[in-house]
Amino acid sequence: MYNVKIVESKKEHDDAFAVRKQVFVEEQGVPLHLECDAEDATATHFIxxxxxxxxxxxxxxxxxxDTAKIERVCILQSQRGKKLGALIMKEMEKHAISVKKKKLKLHAQSYAIPFYEKLGYTVTSPEFMDAGIPHRAMEKTI
Incomplete structure (x- = not known):
């Protein structure tokens, strides 16, 4: 059974970063120093x-x-195609509403734009490169 939660323990933190490392660093070739940045210290992490x-x-x-930014959304390759990305997005949106956010922004890898559009996000920028990967900015009012 799949469960999404806010990271509260060192083990959950380590688990979240292990997934991120596997997807972004090992699979996509993002340098570790770009994947793990100063924003990690103040962000709310989900596992x-x-x-x-x-x-x-x-x-x-x-x-x-009134705005939050969704970042570092990732699902292990072996688990893709099971609508798990939508599940984690739904939980983050619920949390954002609970802390009085009205708008969500994100930078989507270009190939993932249809996924985010199905969740109600709209493209707001031309394509740009981030860590050597094409992205576009998107946002949604919640």
Whole structure:
């Protein structure tokens, strides 16, 4: 059974970062110093488990009074295609609402734009490169 929760312990933190490292650093070739940045210290981190096995992660951080930014959304390759990305996004959106955010922003890898559009996000920028990967800015009012 899949469960998404806010990271509260060192083990959950380590699990979230292990998933991020596997997806972004090992699979996509993002340098570790770009994947793990200063924003990690203040962000709210989310971890997804399949029973007790970590399979997904993401972070959310406030960027303006009523706006938060979703970042580092990732699902292990072996778990993709099961709608787990939508599950972690839904939980982050619920949390953002609970802390009085009205708008969410994110930078989507270009290939993932249809995924975010299905969740109600709209493209707000031309394509740009981040860590050598094409992205576009997106946002959603919640």
């Amino acid at each position: 997804m488990y399949d029973d007790y096995e970590p399979v997904g992660a993401a972070r959310l951080r406030g960027i303006e009074n």
